[in-house]
Amino acid sequence: MRKKSKKLNWTHKHLLGLRDLTAEEITYILDTAEGFEQISTRSVKKAPVLRGKVIVMLFFEDSTRTRNSFVLAASRLSADVLEFTKKTSSVSKGETLLDTAKNLEAMGIDMIVIRHGAGGVPEFLSRNINACVINAGDGYCEHPTQGLLDVYTIRKNKGSLKGLKIAIVGDIAHSRVARSDMWAMTKLGAEVTFVGPPTLMPAKVNELPVNISYSLDEVIGKVDVINMLRIQFERMGGNPFPSVREYSHYFGLTVDRMKNAKSDILVMHPGPINRGLEIESQVADGKNSVILDQVKNGLAVRMAVLFLLNQAAMQQKKINKKL
Amino acid sequence: MTKELLIKNGRVIDPANNIDKVCDVLIADEKFVEIGKPKTDTKNVIDAKGKLVVPGLIDIHVHFREPGDEEEETIASGSAAAVAGGFTSVVCMPNTNPAIQNETDVEYIHRKGRQARKTHVYTMGAITRKREGVELAEMGFMASAGAVGFTDDGNGVQNPAVMLRALKYATMFNLVVAQHCQDDNFVGDGVMNSGYNSTVLGLPGMDKLAEHAMLWRDIQLVKKTNVRYHAQHISTAESVELIRQAKKDSLPVTCEVTSHHLLLTDKCCSNYDTNYKVSPPLRTEADINAIKQAIADGIVDTLVSDHAPHLQSEKELEFLTAPFGIASLECSLGLFVKALIESKILDWPKLIELMTAKPAKIIGIDKGTLTKGAQADVTIIDPNAEYVVDVEKFHSKSRNCPYNGWKLKGKVEKTIVSGEIRFQA
Numbered sequence: 001m002r003k004k005s006k007k008l009n010w011t012h013k014h015l016l017g018l019r020d021l022t023a024e025e026i027t028y029i030l031d032t033a034e035g036f037e038q039i040s041t042r043s044v045k046k047a048p049v050l051r052g053k054v055i056v057m058l059f060f061e062d063s064t065r066t067r068n069s070f071v072l073a074a075s076r077l078s079a080d081v082l083e084f085t086k087k088t089s090s091v092s093k094g095e096t097l098l099d100t101a102k103n104l105e106a107m108g109i110d111m112i113v114i115r116h117g118a119g120g121v122p123e124f125l126s127r128n129i130n131a132c133v134i135n136a137g138d139g140y141c142e143h144p145t146q147g148l149l150d151v152y153t154i155r156k157n158k159g160s161l162k163g164l165k166i167a168i169v170g171d172i173a174h175s176r177v178a179r180s181d182m183w184a185m186t187k188l189g190a191e192v193t194f195v196g197p198p199t200l201m202p203a204k205v206n207e208l209p210v211n212i213s214y215s216l217d218e219v220i221g222k223v224d225v226i227n228m229l230r231i232q233f234e235r236m237g238g239n240p241f242p243s244v245r246e247y248s249h250y251f252g253l254t255v256d257r258m259k260n261a262k263s264d265i266l267v268m269h270p271g272p273i274n275r276g277l278e279i280e281s282q283v284a285d286g287k288n289s290v291i292l293d294q295v296k297n298g299l300a301v302r303m304a305v306l307f308l309l310n311q312a313a314m315q316q317k318k319i320n321k322k323l
Numbered sequence: 324m325t326k327e328l329l330i331k332n333g334r335v336i337d338p339a340n341n342i343d344k345v346c347d348v349l350i351a352d353e354k355f356v357e358i359g360k361p362k363t364d365t366k367n368v369i370d371a372k373g374k375l376v377v378p379g380l381i382d383i384h385v386h387f388r389e390p391g392d393e394e395e396e397t398i399a400s401g402s403a404a405a406v407a408g409g410f411t412s413v414v415c416m417p418n419t420n421p422a423i424q425n426e427t428d429v430e431y432i433h434r435k436g437r438q439a440r441k442t443h444v445y446t447m448g449a450i451t452r453k454r455e456g457v458e459l460a461e462m463g464f465m466a467s468a469g470a471v472g473f474t475d476d477g478n479g480v481q482n483p484a485v486m487l488r489a490l491k492y493a494t495m496f497n498l499v500v501a502q503h504c505q506d507d508n509f510v511g512d513g514v515m516n517s518g519y520n521s522t523v524l525g526l527p528g529m530d531k532l533a534e535h536a537m538l539w540r541d542i543q544l545v546k547k548t549n550v551r552y553h554a555q556h557i558s559t560a561e562s563v564e565l566i567r568q569a570k571k572d573s574l575p576v577t578c579e580v581t582s583h584h585l586l587l588t589d590k591c592c593s594n595y596d597t598n599y600k601v602s603p604p605l606r607t608e609a610d611i612n613a614i615k616q617a618i619a620d621g622i623v624d625t626l627v628s629d630h631a632p633h634l635q636s637e638k639e640l641e642f643l644t645a646p647f648g649i650a651s652l653e654c655s656l657g658l659f660v661k662a663l664i665e666s667k668i669l670d671w672p673k674l675i676e677l678m679t680a681k682p683a684k685i686i687g688i689d690k691g692t693l694t695k696g697a698q699a700d701v702t703i704i705d706p707n708a709e710y711v712v713d714v715e716k717f718h719s720k721s722r723n724c725p726y727n728g729w730k731l732k733g734k735v736e737k738t739i740v741s742g743e744i745r746f747q748a
Contacts, residue, residue, distance in 0.1 A: 019523060098639050118643035119525035120595030127594075139643065141525025176525060202522040203530075238511075 013312045014126040014133040015305055017142035018183040026184055030152050033297070033304035039076060040299060049307055050079035056104050058084045058114040059136070060121075065271055065295060066136050066145070070113045073302035082109070097121065098128055105129050111309065114138075132309045140174045145305060146270055147180030149298040151188055153290055154225055156297065157266055162189035167219050169195040169251055170229030170278055171240075173202040177270045178229060182210055195219050196251060199240035216251050221260045227268040228253050228279045244277060253279045258288070266290050327351045327363055328742060333371030333703065337378060338676035339692040348376055350699040353742040358693055371703055374736055375671060378679040378691050379411025379700025384476075384555060384579060384627035385652060387413075387444075389435060390428075391420025396632040396720050398432065401652070402441035403718035404630070406746035408653045409735035411700035412443040412683075412690055417454070418477040424449040424460040426468035433469060441745050442738075443700070445686065447472040447501060450489045456480045459489060466496040471686035474501035476555060477602075479537050481507055486541065490548040499577070499685055501553040502541055504562070505603065509533035514643055516589040516604040524592060526642060529604050535561040542569050545576060553685055554578040556629050558603040560613030567622050577624040577685050580614055582658035583649050587725065597638045597645035598725040601631070618677075619668050625682040626674075628655040632721030650721045654712045656704070657731030665732070671706065699742040708734035 008028045018026065039047055055074045059067055074081045084104070095103075101112065111132040114122050119139030126133040137143040154161055166185055172178045172194045185192050186209045193211040194201065205212055213219050220226070231247065241247045248254075253267065267279075267289045275281045284291060330348040335358060337343075342358060349361035387401035398415070405413050415432055417423030423432065423446055436444025448465035452458045454475040462473055473493060479502055480486040486502075493500045509530045515521050517528025538554055542565060545552045554566060557578050569576040588607055591599040599605060617623050631648025638645050651658060659678070663669040669677075683691030690700060712729045714722040738746035 096636065096639060097641060116641070118641035120642045123595050124641065139525045141523075179523070179525060203517040203528045204519040204522055207519045208522065 010308045011312050011315075013309055013316060014122070015144050015309060016122050016126060016133065016135050018144045018147045018180050018187075019142065021187070023187040026148070026151065026187060029148055029301065029304050029308065030155060032308060033148075033152055033300040036303040036307070037297070037300040039303070045076055046078055047076065048078045050074065050077035050310055053079040053110040053310060054082060054108060055079045055111040055113060055306070056082040056084055056109050058101075058104070058112050060114075060116045061137065063115055063136070065298070066115065069295070069298045070136060070302050073299055073306055076299075077303055077306055079306070097124070101125050101129050105131055110313070111306065132313050134305060134309065137176055140176045140179070142180045143176040144180050145298065145302050146177050147184040148305070149294055149301045150181050150227065150268060150270075151184045152297045152301050153268065153294050154266060156293075157290060158224065160189070161185060164190040164225060165193070165223045166190050166225040166227065167193045167195050167223045168227045168229065169216060169253070171200045171232055172196050172205065172229070173200050174232055175229050181227060182208065186210070193219055193223070197241055197247075216253075216257065217260070220257050221262070223265065224262060225266040225268065226253065226261070227270070230270065230272065231274055231278055248277055252277065253283050255280055255282050258283055258286070261288075264288070268294060271295070325351050326742070327365035327367055328739070329361070329363055329365055329368045330371050330376050330701065330703065331368055333374045333376035335376045335693065336672050336675050337693040338672050339378075339680040340694060342693070343672050348693060348701065350701070350739070350742045353699055355693050355695050355697050355699050357695065369703070369737065373705070375704040375706055377675045377702050377704065378693055379702050379738065379740065380409045380656065380678045381412040381682040381691055382410050382627050382630070382652065382655065382678075383414040383625060383682045383686055384581075385413045385415055385630040386418065386632065386648070387415050388632060389419060390431065394720070395634055398435035398444060399439040400718060400720045401630070401632075402436065402439040402444060404652045405442040406738040406740065407718050407735065408655050409702040409704065409738050410442055410652065410655075411702065411738060411740045412445065412688065414471055414686060415444060415446040416474065416476040417447055417449045418475075422449045422454045423447070423470075424452055424465070426461070426464040429465050429468035429470050442740060443690075445469070445471045445688070447474050447476070449473065450475045450480055450500065451485065454478050456482055456485055459492060462492060462496060466498055470498065471688065472499040472501050472553070474503065474555065476501065476503045479503050479505040479507070483540055483544070487544050487547065490544050490550045490552070494548060494550045497551070498687065499551040499553045501555050502537070503555050504534045504537040504541065504557070506533045506537045509536065514600060514604075515592045516606050518589060518607065520589045520592060524595070526592070529602075531559045531561065531606065534559050534603055535565055538562050538565050542574065542576065545569070545574050549575060551575045552577070556581045556584065556603055556627065557614070558584045558606050558610060560610050563613045563617040563622065567617065567620070570622060578622075579625045579627045580618065580623050581627055581629045582651060582655060582662060583725075585611060585614060585662035586658060591725070592642070595642045596725065597640065597642055598649065598723050600642060600645055600647055601649050602647040615663070615666070615668050618663060623677070624685060626659050626677050628652045630655075630719070632719055633723045635722055638723045648723060649725060650717070650719055650723050651726060653717055653719060654724070654726055654729070654731055656735060657710070657712070657733045658726065660733035661731055699739065701739040702735060703737040703739070705734045705736050707732065710734050
């Protein structure tokens with residue numbers, strides 16, 4: 001498989017989302033990540049491929065997992081990391097996002113890993129600055145490295161995504177993970193079903209390449225993979241469901257419900273988990289759960305992404321010089 | 324001494340008087356004297372051969388941002404943009420800072436307009452104090468100061484009882500009440516049309532239901548009050564049907580359509596370019612087709628720019644936080660030519676009617692015609708001349724125009740206001 005994908009010439013300097021990538025490109029990232037996974041098993045866990053590069057972590061929203069994973073991935077590749085949070089930046093002094101980014105770039109930043117509450121901000125940055133831009137989550141648009149680590153985890157456990165039935169359960173409307181997963185999974189040949197109450201489905205969900213179900217009970221026995229989304233109280237306006245109790249009753253992944261699932265079902269969750277709400281502890285920690293593997297795989301995937309984008313940026317620079 | 328101006332050999336189109344022929348127009352002392360073959364020995368002659376000579380264009384929906392946001396636009400800069408676009412009369416919206424809500428505010432707009440000495444500047448007054456939708460603004464004082472209608476534009480009046488009260492009260496003044504139809508409950512923090520594109524872009528959507536829900540409600544109120552009601556910038560197929568039915572029922576309901584709701588769809592938002600962020604939001608191809616059909620059927624009463632200037636720095640923000648609005652007054656005519664004449668929906672006389680006589684009637688001003696004795700506002704257009712939109716050449720202070728670089732036909736050659744040439748290309 002690796003031989004085959006080596007032919008691909010990776011040209012993207014930015015990773016803004018998975019919607020615009022081809023199945024071949026996604027597979028190429030996954031294959032590259034496989035190589036990086038081994039580094040974590042060595043006694044010296046470093047590779048020099050990004051030595052001398054500066055990567056800024058530009059986080060306008062809270063994050064533990066994603067941010068730490070990116071920081072660790074960058075340091076494993078020997079890059080220097082600059083941390084930038086909303087509280088310590090001048091954004092709070094009224095500077096525009098573009099000015100902040102331009103200032104950072106003036107300091108010689110090579111790559112920007114950005115998380116922002118507004119959809120499209122990574123794209124906006126990529127159009128206005130020269131550094132590589134990596135989307136670490138924008139509003140409820142995309143979270144491409146999460147999508148990649150999810151399909152990586154599935155591929156590792158199931159061999160391939162082709163023909164797999166996958167359920168994504170919960171607040172689809174406000175989930176960037178659901179969108180990135182959908183693009184990656186369907187491109188790699190899986191059949192995706194969105195499950196949740198109609199009030200948490202996005203507009204024109206029927207035009208997306210997925211099935212839709214309002215009943216977890218109807219879906220649970222049919223799927224090979226189930227991805228439980230976190231109920232994001234901070235994003236939901238109004239009250240899309242009457243109570244947490246009622247939500248859990250219909251859409252919680254309980255031990256009882258798991259009895260109707262395939263025995264080899266993969267249970268996934270992007271974290272952080274609301275235990276007892278969308279997933280019961282026994283299930284989150286049970287034998288079908290790959291939740292911690294997802295975190296582990298995230299590191300390899302993010303190393304691969306940093307590596308590939310940097311390579312593309314270097315190539316472009318070379319071409320520009322020749323011209 | 325009488326000052327005369329003769330416009331010779333143009334194709335004179337005056338829809339209100341059913342005129343469409345090659346002839347001359349004679350102006351004296353700021354008034355029209357004769358259309359036809361007037362006898363005069365004036366040396367003051369414009370040769371309009373091959374050009375259209377039409378009543379000065381009227382746009383009843385512009386934002387000149389004064390008072391309060393003069394960094395975005397002033398009445399002076401907006402007026403210069405207006406005549407460059409061929410507009411001899413414009414109606415400013417009252418969503419300024421402070422809002423236009425008493426006679427002093429109205430007089431201020433008029434004075435600034437006179438001082439700019441470009442286009443005739445009218446204004447609508449707010450329906451409610453501070454456009455908050457709670458208490459009525461002083462409609463009577465604004466009416467006597469010359470306001471040409473009332474609207475809380477930008478905000479729809481949410482409370483139906485308040486809107487009913489406003490319509491009832493407005494019957495005293497025989498002025499139009501105009502509404503930005505949008506039920507905020509359906510919109511929330513939405514920034515673009517709710518649909519496939521908002522879903523994949525991860526942006527909060529504005530359900531089109533917000534528009535026709537309020538329009539439907541208002542039509543019920545009009546049935547009760549019979550006051551003249553104008554639906555601003557309608558953008559959906561459903562709204563079009565409601566207006567069609569209201570007209571069938573002979574209700575005093577009119578509506579307007581913007582150029583962007585004829586030329587652009589929500590697909591345009593797909594690279595998060597905030598120049599496409601506008602309210603009501605860009606809809607779908609199906610909506611555009613329904614609106615075009617309505618225009619062909621005579622359901623739409625006027626065409627407007629909804630010229631909404633904003634600072635570049637504001638538009639350089641995230642799509643979520645950038646302000647709504649498109650500045651297009653200067654290329655407005657060309658945009659409508661593209662949307663309606665090039666696609667054979669309308670011919671020139673019909674288009675001119677929607678931009679002159681009809682809007683004049685909505686706001687009740689004695690303009691939009693070449694009738695003898697009327698104030699001499701004329702726009703001379705080269706219908707075949709092509710030009711490229713260049714925002715850097717705008718007279719407007721703002722550049723938030725998604726049409727930059729577009730090739731358009733229908734170039735404004737001269738704009739004559741009260742017999743005086745106020746713009747020439």
